[in-house]
Every structure is written in C-alpha cells, then in structure tokens.
Amino acid sequence: MKKNKKFMVSAMSLVMAFGLAACSEDSAKDSKGGDKDGKTTIRLVMKDDGPSNPAAVKYYDNLEKALKADENLDVDIELVEVPQGNYSEKLNLLLYSGDIPDLIYFQGGDQQIAEQNLLEDLTPYIEDSKYLKDLLQPYNEKRLENYPYLLWVKPLDSKTPVVRADWFNQVPSAQEFIANPTTDNYYKFFKELLAVPNGPKNGVSVAGDITELDYMFEMAFGINQTWLKKDDGTYEYSKVSNKEKEKLAFYNQLYKDGILDPQYLTKQWDTKEKAFYDGETGVIVGTNGKVVDLYNGKMKQVNGDSAELVVLPPAKGEFQGFAPTDITKESRGMAISSQSENKEIAFKILDYLASPKGQMFDRLGFEGEHYNIVDNQIELTDKYYGEWYARYWEATDLKTEQPLKTPLLSEPAVKSQELAKEFYSEDNSFMIPEEHVSKWDAMENLYKEYATDIITGKRPIDDFDSFVKEWEKAGGKELTDYANKTIK
The missing domain is CATH 3.40.190.10 (Periplasmic binding protein-like II)
Structure with missing residues (x-):
C-alpha cells in the first residue's frame, strides 16, 4: 500500500505542477512554448538529445529549416535537458516539477502519466495525418488501439x-x-x-x-x-x-x-x-x-x-x-502533452518526419557528412554506417529522390531483419x-x-x-x- 500512496501523492503533485505551469505560462512564453521571434516554440524532450549535445542541436536546427522550406511551418524547437541517469526516472521528475514539454519521448514511466489524462490521444491526429497513417504496421495499429498515447513507428524490435x-x-x-x-x-x-x-x-x-x-x-x-x-x-x-x-x-x-x-x-x-x-x-x-x-x-x-x-x-x-511481440502498447515512443497549446503543430512535426522528404532527412543524415551525391546517386559514408540512426520513424520502404548507390543497411543488419520477420509471433x-x-x-x-x-x-x-x-x-x-x- 505504501507504493500506491506514494503514487497518489506524486500524481497529485503532477496535477498541481501542471496547474502552476499553466498559471505562469503568459509570463514565460519565450522559454516555455508559444511565440518566439514570430515562430511557434515547441519544447521537446528526448533521451540523449539535450542542448548540450552538439549533434542533436545540429539535427534540430536543420529540421527547423526543412519544416520551413517543405511545409511552411515556422517553428523553434527548444530541446529540454534531462540529467544523466535512468532516463525514465529523470524524465518523470522533470514532469513532476511542472516543466512540461510539448513533445515528450518516453522510455517507460508513461502509463502513470497517461492515467492522469495528461497525454493526448493521438488517434484523431493519425487519422487526419498526411503521411504517418501510411507508415503504420499492423502491430503499431494494434498497440495504438490498446493505448493511443505513444507512437513509435519502427521495424519489429526483436x-x-x-x-x-x-x-x-x-x-x-x-x-x-x-x-x-x-x-x-x-x-x-x-x-x-x-x-x-x-x-x-x-x-x-x-x-x-x-x-x-x-x-x-x-x-x-x-x-x-x-x-x-x-x-x-x-x-x-x-x-x-x-x-x-x-x-x-x-x-x-x-x-x-x-x-x-x-x-x-x-x-x-x-x-x-x-x-x-x-x-x-x-x-x-x-x-x-x-x-x-x-x-x-x-x-x-x-x-x-x-x-x-x-x-x-x-x-x-x-x-x-x-x-x-507485445501488442498491448508501445514500450517507448513519442507523446504529446494534453496541456500543450500547440498540439496540432507538434503533431505536424511528427507527421513531416513520415513524409518522403522527412524520411530522407531523418534516415540519411547530413549531406557531405553521412552521404554524398555521386553520379546522381546517394553514396553513404563510413560515418553513416558507424554513427547515424533515425531518431524517429523508419518506413519499411524508403523512397529517395536519387537512387541509393550503397544500401541503407549492411548484410548482417538485413539478415537480422529477415530473421525477425520470419519468427514474428504475438504475445497475449x-x-x-x-x-x-x-x-x-x-x-x-x-x-x-x-x-x-x-x-x-x-x-x-x-x-x-x-x-x-x-x-x-x-x-x-x-x-x-x-x-x-x-x-x-
């Protein structure tokens, strides 16, 4: 019973924190979401992607430019730092403190937040999406039916x-x-x-x-x-x-x-x-x-x-x-705060990353660093194979503007995917x-x-x-x- 009491106190603290955050919102729009220099500020928290990570800063700076050029979406993506340690625990401490980003990456610990109606039901957003609905796999759809607060469109995680x-x-x-x-x-x-x-x-x-x-x-x-x-x-x-x-x-x-x-x-x-x-x-x-x-x-x-x-x-x-394969819910993924004033814009960012151009951006990295255009073909570099990963969605069939000269995955990686598909079964x-x-x-x-x-x-x-x-x-x-x- 002690654990239940502790949870209730934590949950009440979280609700109070949301209330306090809402009360102070007008005086903190520049740093807590809202308008900044004519742009909509979207605050985002993701494991390892804080403002102290130069690679993350570069990624989101480039994503802002791509959103403006391709979708005419003028946003300032503000990265939220999570202290080192167990990400799930540190994230929940952040949320309990009243520091509530618009976009939240969870790696556990989300269910107690969702049970307080503090995460947005993503079902209507996905139904109205331009791109994301076409990327969902059957197991994604089943998980969303059971638990519509987390989205994580990746290949089987076996x-x-x-x-x-x-x-x-x-x-x-x-x-x-x-x-x-x-x-x-x-x-x-x-x-x-x-x-x-x-x-x-x-x-x-x-x-x-x-x-x-x-x-x-x-x-x-x-x-x-x-x-x-x-x-x-x-x-x-x-x-x-x-x-x-x-x-x-x-x-x-x-x-x-x-x-x-x-x-x-x-x-x-x-x-x-x-x-x-x-x-x-x-x-x-x-x-x-x-x-x-x-x-x-x-x-x-x-x-x-x-x-x-x-x-x-x-x-x-x-x-x-x-x-x-567990189909009760995604074990990790992106959520949108139900308290965010910019839920639609936050989802547009997620939807863009499922578009052909968004997938090119997220899956291939930076031109001149992770890939080069050689003879009108995309040639991936050693740095791509050694360090790059898609932060967001991975469609099973990536369509690129130029043909790939080198494969996205090495032979061992492709073999691992083939075996995962071959031995797929659902849990109860x-x-x-x-x-x-x-x-x-x-x-x-x-x-x-x-x-x-x-x-x-x-x-x-x-x-x-x-x-x-x-x-x-x-x-x-x-x-x-x-x-x-x-x-x-």
Missing part, C-alpha cells in the same frame, strides 16, 4: 544475437549449429567458441538481467507467450511454469561453465558492447536492423573487415523465435490494472531475486518451487484469476 565472423568460422560445429540450432547445439557452439585461439573469455554477455538471453532461448523451452495455456484450457503465468524452471536450469549451466558472462548482473548496455568490441565476450544481442548495423560498423572499425558480424538464429525446441500479455500494479511489481522483483540466485548457484534449482508458492501468496493467484477472465 533482438538478435551476433558473433564475429572471424571467430565463427573457426568453430568446428558452426554450420551444423546454424542448420539445427537446438539448445544442445547452442551449448556446443559456445564451448567451441571459447576454445578458438585468442578468442573470447566468455560466450555471451547481457545487460544486467536475463531479458536478452530470453530473446535467444525462451521459446525453445516452450515459453511462446507471457501466459501459457495449460491442458485444461486455463492460463498460467509463464515465469511460474515448469518450462521456466527448465530454462533457468539451462542458464545456470551456462553460468557454471563460464559461457554466460560472470559479470552479467553489473553490465550496462555500453559496457556490454565494449566487452564485445574488445574481444572479451563472443556473442551479444542487439535490436535487429539499425542497431545490428551499428554493431557491425563498429566491430569492423575496431577489428577489421574479417570481423564482420554473423547473425545467429533463435534456439530451436518446442517453439523457435526471438520472443513474442495485457496491461496490469492500477489496483494490481504494486503487487505485480513486488511479484516481478521476487522473480528476479530467485532467478538471479538460481542462475548464479546461490540457490538450488529446486528452490524454484518455493518461489512459485511465494509468488502465489504475493498476489499471483489473484492475477492469474484476472488473466483467465481477460485473455480471449
């Missing part, structure tokens, strides 16, 4: 495992493994990878928890959805199933045998990637497409062309795939009602505690049964009853 080709080619069972990637063959591949001369110190590293491992292995153990259908037709939570117990026993074996990075619990995304480039770890996972492309470019830059990445398939067992998860959130959080923390201790050998695998009993007492039975009424 994460795919990658390894250096120069090491992969020295693994005796590599081709056998690719043809039949069972969990046993995955284990054998890892053991042989560790035996490669001057090879990695551990087989696979992940960022802080087992989520990334699950992308590789979970479905092979029969965990194809969050709620598993039992023989009697009822549903049970996958993390308290016998299939989960088998999976954790496998992860424990990986840990004991030095395959799973012994420091995986303290790794962050950047230290995980550094260990990969430095040759300390053999395999990491990255979001298919552009992230794999960035990994590939950086790996070749550090270790030479022979270290081009090979994309590995998901483990094969009862099912095969890179974890089911649902948003947890507010009255159950505090219990759910406690149950998830209980799972993480037991899973970590089992994997690292602090607890025997049989303690999983004790976890299940504790989980049920902590609210699991109640949530399971709700799930069986909710899932159609």
Whole structure:
C-alpha cells in the first residue's frame, strides 16, 4: 500500500505542477512554448538529445529549416535537458516539477502519466495525418488501439544475437549449429567458441538481467507467450511454469561453465558492447536492423573487415523465435502533452518526419557528412554506417529522390531483419490494472531475486518451487484469476 500512496501523492503533485505551469505560462512564453521571434516554440524532450549535445542541436536546427522550406511551418524547437541517469526516472521528475514539454519521448514511466489524462490521444491526429497513417504496421495499429498515447513507428524490435565472423568460422560445429540450432547445439557452439585461439573469455554477455538471453532461448523451452495455456484450457503465468524452471536450469549451466558472462548482473548496455568490441565476450544481442548495423560498423572499425558480424538464429525446441511481440502498447515512443497549446503543430512535426522528404532527412543524415551525391546517386559514408540512426520513424520502404548507390543497411543488419520477420509471433500479455500494479511489481522483483540466485548457484534449482508458492501468496493467484477472465 505504501507504493500506491506514494503514487497518489506524486500524481497529485503532477496535477498541481501542471496547474502552476499553466498559471505562469503568459509570463514565460519565450522559454516555455508559444511565440518566439514570430515562430511557434515547441519544447521537446528526448533521451540523449539535450542542448548540450552538439549533434542533436545540429539535427534540430536543420529540421527547423526543412519544416520551413517543405511545409511552411515556422517553428523553434527548444530541446529540454534531462540529467544523466535512468532516463525514465529523470524524465518523470522533470514532469513532476511542472516543466512540461510539448513533445515528450518516453522510455517507460508513461502509463502513470497517461492515467492522469495528461497525454493526448493521438488517434484523431493519425487519422487526419498526411503521411504517418501510411507508415503504420499492423502491430503499431494494434498497440495504438490498446493505448493511443505513444507512437513509435519502427521495424519489429526483436533482438538478435551476433558473433564475429572471424571467430565463427573457426568453430568446428558452426554450420551444423546454424542448420539445427537446438539448445544442445547452442551449448556446443559456445564451448567451441571459447576454445578458438585468442578468442573470447566468455560466450555471451547481457545487460544486467536475463531479458536478452530470453530473446535467444525462451521459446525453445516452450515459453511462446507471457501466459501459457495449460491442458485444461486455463492460463498460467509463464515465469511460474515448469518450462521456466527448465530454462533457468539451462542458464545456470551456462553460468557454471563460464559461457554466460560472470559479470552479467553489473553490465550496462555500453559496457556490454565494449566487452564485445574488445574481444572479451563472443556473442551479444542487439535490436535487429539499425542497431545490428551499428554493431557491425563498429566491430569492423575496431577489428577489421574479417570481423564482420554473423547473425545467429533463435534456439530451436518446442517453439523457435526471438520472443513474442507485445501488442498491448508501445514500450517507448513519442507523446504529446494534453496541456500543450500547440498540439496540432507538434503533431505536424511528427507527421513531416513520415513524409518522403522527412524520411530522407531523418534516415540519411547530413549531406557531405553521412552521404554524398555521386553520379546522381546517394553514396553513404563510413560515418553513416558507424554513427547515424533515425531518431524517429523508419518506413519499411524508403523512397529517395536519387537512387541509393550503397544500401541503407549492411548484410548482417538485413539478415537480422529477415530473421525477425520470419519468427514474428504475438504475445497475449495485457496491461496490469492500477489496483494490481504494486503487487505485480513486488511479484516481478521476487522473480528476479530467485532467478538471479538460481542462475548464479546461490540457490538450488529446486528452490524454484518455493518461489512459485511465494509468488502465489504475493498476489499471483489473484492475477492469474484476472488473466483467465481477460485473455480471449
């Protein structure tokens, strides 16, 4: 109950903050949105894109010029700085303080804001859009139907495992493994990878928890959805199933045998990637497409062309795939403040970025830096492959004014996208009602505690049964009853 009270106080503080911000709006229009030098000021907050980031400042300066030239939209995009640290937490502190931008990028923490009616329903804007409605994929549409406050038009966000080709080619069972990637063959591949001369110190590293491992292995153990259908037709939570117990026993074996990075619990995304480039770890996972492309470019830059990445398939067992796709809501994305006086103009910026010219701008970077026009063709530079990414939308079919001389994505990145599409499946998860959130959080923390201790050998695998009993007492039975009424 303490957490619920804390949430209520925070929510009341946020509402009061919005009221205070509204009262002071007339005296602060130049810095808080409104008109500035004849332009409409749109305040925007996005992870890593504060005014102290020169690349972000250049991006939005150029975006303002493009909006004026292509859409006759005269705006001043004011970037809001978020302190270093956990972005979701720091952003919510910013919002609670009453500093409310027009456009807000969320990476978690949005649901409690939306429940206070402080985020705009994007449905009518998208329906009336010039460009965005044509970019939506079926999973985007389903997520918006369930939760119309976040928009994030990107390819499937499945994460795919990658390894250096120069090491992969020295693994005796590599081709056998690719043809039949069972969990046993995955284990054998890892053991042989560790035996490669001057090879990695551990087989696979992940960022802080087992989520990334699950992308590789979970479905092979029969965990194809969050709620598993039992023989009697009822549903049970996958993390308290016998299939989960088998999976954790496998992860424990990986840990004991030095395959799973012994420091995986303290790794962050950047230290995980550094260990990969430095040759300390053999395999990491990255979001298919552009992230794999960035990994590939950086790996070749550090270790030479022979270290081009090979994309590995998901483990094969009862099912095969890179974890089911959640369609309850976007896990991240752009929102518009319901308190903004410039909602329509804010959305026009998002819509422009879905236009052919907006896509050229967002996807290709700056001419002369990330691409050059050579013989009336677009030639992407090494800098494009090494650092550029689309900040906003990524249409599956990019139409450019001149033909592309070089492909947008490297072969490994394209392969990762193909595998993500091939193994697409939908999850049956649902948003947890507010009255159950505090219990759910406690149950998830209980799972993480037991899973970590089992994997690292602090607890025997049989303690999983004790976890299940504790989980049920902590609210699991109640949530399971709700799930069986909710899932159609």
